[in-house]
Amino acid sequence: MPGFAVKAERDQQVKDRVSAAFGERISGMEQERDLLCIQVRKEALHDLLRNLRDELGFHFLTTCCGMHFPGEAQEFGLVYHLHNMRAGHRIRVKCRTTANDLEFQTATDLWATANWMEREAWDFFGIKFKGHPNLKRILNMEDFPAFPMRKDYPLEDPTRQDKDDRFFGR
Numbered sequence: 001m002p003g004f005a006v007k008a009e010r011d012q013q014v015k016d017r018v019s020a021a022f023g024e025r026i027s028g029m030e031q032e033r034d035l036l037c038i039q040v041r042k043e044a045l046h047d048l049l050r051n052l053r054d055e056l057g058f059h060f061l062t063t064c065c066g067m068h069f070p071g072e073a074q075e076f077g078l079v080y081h082l083h084n085m086r087a088g089h090r091i092r093v094k095c096r097t098t099a100n101d102l103e104f105q106t107a108t109d110l111w112a113t114a115n116w117m118e119r120e121a122w123d124f125f126g127i128k129f130k131g132h133p134n135l136k137r138i139l140n141m142e143d144f145p146a147f148p149m150r151k152d153y154p155l156e157d158p159t160r161q162d163k164d165d166r167f168f169g170r
Helices: 002-025 042-054 114-125
Strands: 026-032 035-040 060-068 076-084 089-097 103-105 128-130
Touching: 002 026, 002 035, 002 042, 002 089, 035 042, 042 076, 042 089, 042 103, 060 089, 060 114, 114 128
Parallel strands: 035 089, 103 128
Antiparallel strands: 026 035, 060 076, 076 089
C-alpha cells in the first residue's frame, strides 16, 4: 500500500531531522502502533516542540495531557500529539519527570490551544506550567486538595465491609 510507504518515509525524515538537531537530548524514538513517538529530555521539550512546529510543519496541537506511573523513577510526564495537516502526518512526543520536579515550560507561546490542555493537566495531575497565562483549575473546585487522575488511591475501598470477594473471582 502506498500510504504506508509514504508515512514510513515521513517518519524517517522526522527522525533524521530531530536526531540531527537534538542528538543526546532525545532519549528515544520508536513506532508505537501507527505513530512515531519521540521521547525527549525535559530541558529540551520546549525547543523540540518549537522545532517540530517551525521546521517540520506540525502546526496543530491535537492533545497535551498528563501521565502518572506510580512506582517508577520518573513517575509523571506529558504526552503531546502533533499533526502536520498539509502532509497528513501525526506524531507523539513524550517527556517524563519526577514527582519533585513537576514544572514544565508552557507551550501556550507555540499553540494557543495549549492553554486549556495545560490547565487540565494542572487540574487533574498537578503538573505546573512555567509562563502559563492563567494556570487555574477548570473542572475541580479551586480549593480541592487532590489531583483526581493521579493513581495515588487504591482502586477499591479497603474499609468496605459489605462486599464478598468470592463473587468477584478472588
